[in-house]
Amino acid sequence: xxxxxxxxxxxxxxxxxxxxxxxxxxxxxxxxxxxxxxxxxxxxxxxxxxxxxxxxxxxxxxxxxxxxxxxxxxxxxxxxxxxxxxxxxxxxxxxxxxxxxxxxxxxxxxxxxxxxxxxxxxxxxxxxxxxxxxxxxxxxxxxxxxxxxxxxxxxxxxxxxxxxxxxxxxxxxxxxxxxxxxxxxxxxxxxxxxxxxxxxxxxxxxxxxxxxxxxxxxxxxxxxxxxxxxxxxxxxxxxxxxxxxxxxxxxxxxxxxxxxxxxxxxxxxxxxxxxxxxxxxxxxxxxxxxxxxxxxxxxxxxxxxxxxxxxx
Amino acid sequence: xxxxxxxxxxxxxxxxxxxxxxxxxxxxxxxxxxxxxxxxxxxxxxxxxxxxxxxxxxxxxxxxxxxxxxxxxxxxxxxxxxxxxxxxxxxxxxxxxxxxxxxxxxxxxxxxxxxxxxxxxxxxxxxxxxxxxxxxxxxxxxxxxxxxxxxxxxxxxxxxxxxxxxxxxxxxxxxxxxxxxxxxxxxxxxxxxxxxxxxxxxxxxxxxxxxxxxxxxxxxxxxxxxxxxxxxxxxxxxxxxxxxxxxxxxxxxxxxxxxxxxxxxxxxxxxxxxxxxxxxxxxxxxxxxxxxxxxxxxxxxxxxxxxxxxxx
DNA sequence: GTCGGTGATAGTTTTTTACTATCAAAAGAT
DNA sequence: ATCTTTTGATAGTAAAAAACTATCACCGAC
Numbered sequence: 202x203x204x205x206x207x208x209x210x211x212x213x214x215x216x217x218x219x220x221x222x223x224x225x226x227x228x229x230x231x232x233x234x235x236x237x238x239x240x241x242x243x244x245x246x247x248x249x250x251x252x253x254x255x256x257x258x259x260x261x262x263x264x265x266x267x268x269x270x271x272x273x274x275x276x277x278x279x280x281x282x283x284x285x286x287x288x289x290x291x292x293x294x295x296x297x298x299x300x301x302x303x304x305x306x307x308x309x310x311x312x313x314x315x316x317x318x319x320x321x322x323x324x325x326x327x328x329x330x331x332x333x334x335x336x337x338x339x340x341x342x343x344x345x346x347x348x349x350x351x352x353x354x355x356x357x358x359x360x361x362x363x364x365x366x367x368x369x370x371x372x373x374x375x376x377x378x379x380x381x382x383x384x385x386x387x388x389x390x391x392x393x394x395x396x397x398x399x400x401x402x403x404x405x406x407x408x409x410x411x412x413x414x415x416x417x418x419x420x421x422x423x424x425x426x427x428x429x430x431x432x433x434x435x436x437x438x439x440x441x442x443x444x445x446x447x448x449x450x451x452x453x454x455x456x457x458x459x460x461x462x463x464x465x466x467x468x469x470x471x472x473x474x475x476x477x478x479x480x481x482x483x484x485x486x487x488x489x490x491x492x493x494x495x496x497x498x499x500x501x502x503x504x505x506x507x508x509x510x511x512x513x
Numbered sequence: 514x515x516x517x518x519x520x521x522x523x524x525x526x527x528x529x530x531x532x533x534x535x536x537x538x539x540x541x542x543x544x545x546x547x548x549x550x551x552x553x554x555x556x557x558x559x560x561x562x563x564x565x566x567x568x569x570x571x572x573x574x575x576x577x578x579x580x581x582x583x584x585x586x587x588x589x590x591x592x593x594x595x596x597x598x599x600x601x602x603x604x605x606x607x608x609x610x611x612x613x614x615x616x617x618x619x620x621x622x623x624x625x626x627x628x629x630x631x632x633x634x635x636x637x638x639x640x641x642x643x644x645x646x647x648x649x650x651x652x653x654x655x656x657x658x659x660x661x662x663x664x665x666x667x668x669x670x671x672x673x674x675x676x677x678x679x680x681x682x683x684x685x686x687x688x689x690x691x692x693x694x695x696x697x698x699x700x701x702x703x704x705x706x707x708x709x710x711x712x713x714x715x716x717x718x719x720x721x722x723x724x725x726x727x728x729x730x731x732x733x734x735x736x737x738x739x740x741x742x743x744x745x746x747x748x749x750x751x752x753x754x755x756x757x758x759x760x761x762x763x764x765x766x767x768x769x770x771x772x773x774x775x776x777x778x779x780x781x782x783x784x785x786x787x788x789x790x791x792x793x794x795x796x797x798x799x800x801x802x803x804x805x806x807x808x809x810x811x812x813x814x815x816x817x818x819x820x821x822x823x824x825x
Numbered sequence: 826g827t828c829g830g831t832g833a834t835a836g837t838t839t840t841t842t843a844c845t846a847t848c849a850a851a852a853g854a855t
Numbered sequence: 856a857t858c859t860t861t862t863g864a865t866a867g868t869a870a871a872a873a874a875c876t877a878t879c880a881c882c883g884a885c
Contacts, residue, residue: 207774210522225832239875241832245872250601256658259831259882265797266612267604270885272601276591282520285586289562290580298578338598345524346575361851474753485565485577523842537863550843552864571862572850826885833880840873848865855858 206248210282215242216254217275220268221251224261292506293490297326303316303339303348304331307407307431308476311450312352316500327489336406343479350480350490354406361484365494366512368501372414372446372472375438375456376463383463390470391477397435399445402413411446414472438462446472453505475512522594527554528566529587530620536573558700580635609638609800612745615651615660616643618680619719619743620788623762624664628812635808639801648718655791662792662802666718678824679805680813684726684784686757687750687768688775695775702782706731711757713740717819722786723758730782743767758784765817787824 218228219239229236247254254271255262264272291297304313313331320327334342339351340358351357358362374393376383382392400411400422408427415422423443428434432455434445439461447456452464466472478494480487498511530540531551559566566583576584603609606819609613613760616625625643632639646654651663652670663669669676686705687800688695694704712723712734720739740746744759744767751773759768764776778784790806792799810823 208522208598209872210520213597224830228695234873235875236626236832236878237834242873244833252604256795256797257832258793258795261831265604266610267601270604270610271597271600274593274597278590278597281586281590281593281694285525285583285590286520286562288583289564292564292577292579292582298582300578378827433716449774471587481570482569483568483570485568536861538861547844548863549845549865554839554842556864569863573862828883828885830883833879834869834877834878837875838873838875840871842869842871845867846865847867848863850862850864851860852862853858853860855856 208246210278211503212242212246213278215239216246216268217279219243219255219262220264220272223263227261235279254496274333279455281505291326296324296492297340299328299330300349300486300489301330301332301347303334303342303351303353305336305339305353305406306333307401307405307448308354308450309333309352311448311454312476312504314454315504316497319500320493320496324493335404337404340479343481346481348476348488349484350493352478354410355475355477357477357479361482362478363484363487363490364479365491366475366477367494367497369475369510370506370511371449371466371475371508372411372474373449373452373464374444374467375435375447376444376465376474377438377441378461378463379441380444380463387468388465389468390418393467396420397423397443399423399426399428399434401430401434403427410474414446418467418470435460435462441487448474449506450504453507477512518775520558522590523555524558525587525590527551528580529584529591529685531555531567531574532576532584534779535575539573550555571723574789588619603638607798608688608804611640611642612661612798612801613642613644613659615646615654615663616667617648617651617665617718618645619760620666620762621645621664621719623790624759624788624816627766627816628809631812632805632808647716649716652791655793656792661796661798662790662805664682664788664790665677665720667787669789669791673794675793675796675799675802676789676791677803678787679806679809679823680824681785681787682818683778683820684723684786685760685761685764685776686779686784687747687759687764688756688777689750690773690775691753692756692775700777701780702730703788705708705779708732709735709755711735711738711740711746711755713742713746713825715739730779747772747774761818761820765819789824 215228215232216233219225220230222231225239226236226282229239243254244335252267253265254268294481309331317329332348334352336357339348339353341352342348344361355366374388385392398415398420400408402408412422426437426442428437431447431451434447435455437443438445447464456462456464478490478497480490486491501509501511527540527544530544531537534540534543537551538548539553555566564579565577567576568582607758621643629641645661648665648669651660651665654660655663656673667678686700694700710723710732712720712726714720724734738749738754742751743759743763746759747767749755750757768774768776790802790809792802796802813821813823
């Protein structure tokens with residue numbers, strides 16, 4: 202490390218110029234410095250390296266054998282430095298690079314496929330590296346800089362973060378076709394009293410949200426059977442193991458008309474969850490993330506779920 | 514060029530260390546400088562590049578997306594600089610690298626094959642790029658730094674050069690077997706009076722040497738037929754077009770017992786030429802060239818020509 | 826002989842780097 | 856709530872490095 206720091210990029214540029222021009226004075230003129238500067242710097246470099254770089258004659262300076270072999274290395278160093286500068290300049294607009302975005306498994310897979318193509322269209326040099334995690338994990342990893350931003354469900358603990366609300370996603374009641382309520386035209390909240398609702402396992406925020414909803418409806422959550430994903434829940438409902446609530450985006454994305462399921466609202470009950478983008482409030486990429494959130498809000502109405510509501 | 518010089522190797526080392534350690538203070542301790550030094554240098558680098566490199570938090574410094582992509586470039590720059598230093602250090606002993614040696618066509622091809630294997634044995638990192646030229650050319654190209662050293666025949670103009678004499682090479686009289694002197698046991702100088710001697714063309718120093726020798730012997734040089742090389746001379750003698758003088762090393766190397774030629778000395782006449790290595794007196798590789806000359810002198814007795822005499 | 830062109834040298838000035846001392850901010854402990 | 860600790864930032868000073876000015880030494884051309 203110390204031996205490297207005894208060489209400066211300036212010395213390398215001076216060395217190379219003298220090699221090309223063939224005299225100290227000529228190179229000094231080309232570089233816009235004085236000849237004694239070059240004499241001193243090359244002498245320092247020769248001392249540092251322990252080899253003579255030029256044979257000084259009255260007619261100029263002739264590269265030694267060592268110098269002739271070092272010139273191509275100089276070129277390579279300068280190329281890499283130029284690459285360093287060029288790469289950095291590529292980030293100047295802030296819309297370049299690979300950002301790590303954490304998403305929840307109950308939202309990410311059903312929203313991103315619908316917005317990413319247009320995001321790519323609008324931010325062509327931007328790459329998003331998508332990783333899934335439950336909201337508690339996402340929050341922690343965002344704080345620990347393992348993610349640059351997260352797409353998650355409210356509530357998101359605000360400390361140290363900037364949170365940009367995106368949209369409100371309703372939850373749909375999903376029944377098997379042979380359920381006693383399947384053919385009821387309008388389902389009220391009283392119809393759900395005593396019903397057993399399937400949910401996914403505890404460490405998902407979604408579990409808590411469904412649990413709280415059941416409490417307000419007088420329904421219960423089954424504790425003996427729990428799904429590991431929304432897909433699992435859907436299959437369990439199809440198989441007659443109970444009813445469940447599924448997010449609107451999931452329904453629009455994954456449930457077909459041919460599925461033996463009834464999907465409905467519950468009259469008089471607002472069931473929903475709110476989603477947001479969040480990033481560290483000191484992140485230098487803040488302006489980019491704000492633009493990204495705005496873009497997602499613009500794209501949400503065009504998704505398959507027609508009942509999403511924008512948040513500001 | 515200017516944009517490159519706004520980045521220093523120090524800044525790159527500081528940037529990389531902070532990225533690895535994760536805090537300015539930690540990196541300062543590791544590098545043996547103070548933390549405000551790093552703050553100032555990274556701020557300067559960020560300003561120069563136009564991008565933020567770190568997100569500063571209470572718990573340290575987190576690399577931005579730009580920084581994450583620039584770290585591998587830092588590694589490459591440092592590798593190239595290390596290669597620069599290592600390559601230079603390889604020349605420290607002076608016995609490394611490709612030196613351009615100019616040789617005369619009447620000496621080089623007959624001496625070098627006999628000494629180069631041992632030279633390579635003793636100087637294993639040394640490479641010699643051999644080029645042929647007549648002595649006047651060699652001398653000029655040495656002065657103009659197109660050659661690093663020359664193996665040539667005396668006299669060599671001394672100005673600005675260091676000349677290391679190597680050895681004295683006798684010239685042999687070569688006759689066709691059907692020549693009137695071919696069966697004479699001892700040939701005297703008077704036997705050559707009036708003889709026509711073949712020689713090679715005028716721009717070779719060898720031509721002048723043979724011409725002067727003929728003048729002292731009362732012989733003449735043929736002007737209507739001249740060879741272009743020593744091989745050509747030999748063929749012309751075989752074909753009966755005249756007699757010639759050939760250098761001892763050539764005779765040992767190229768003339769077989771089965772050739773229809775008589776090779777002999779001339780009694781009472783010392784015919785020879787002296788060879789030397791020469792280089793520019795200011796060449797930084799002077800010590801190496803002196804060792805090389807000494808090595809050649811040591812190897813000369815083992816050549817096929819047993820009558821060479823060393824010069825000091 | 827003089828002239829002109831080269832790199833080297835010595836002293837001074839300017840610029841850059843690094844240090845010292847302190848502040849501001851935020852998280853964690855009590 | 857206050858206090859402590861740890862982080863990077865800031866301002867001023869000191870030290871080191873780079874660059875400049877002026878001159879010298881040398882040598883080849885004329």
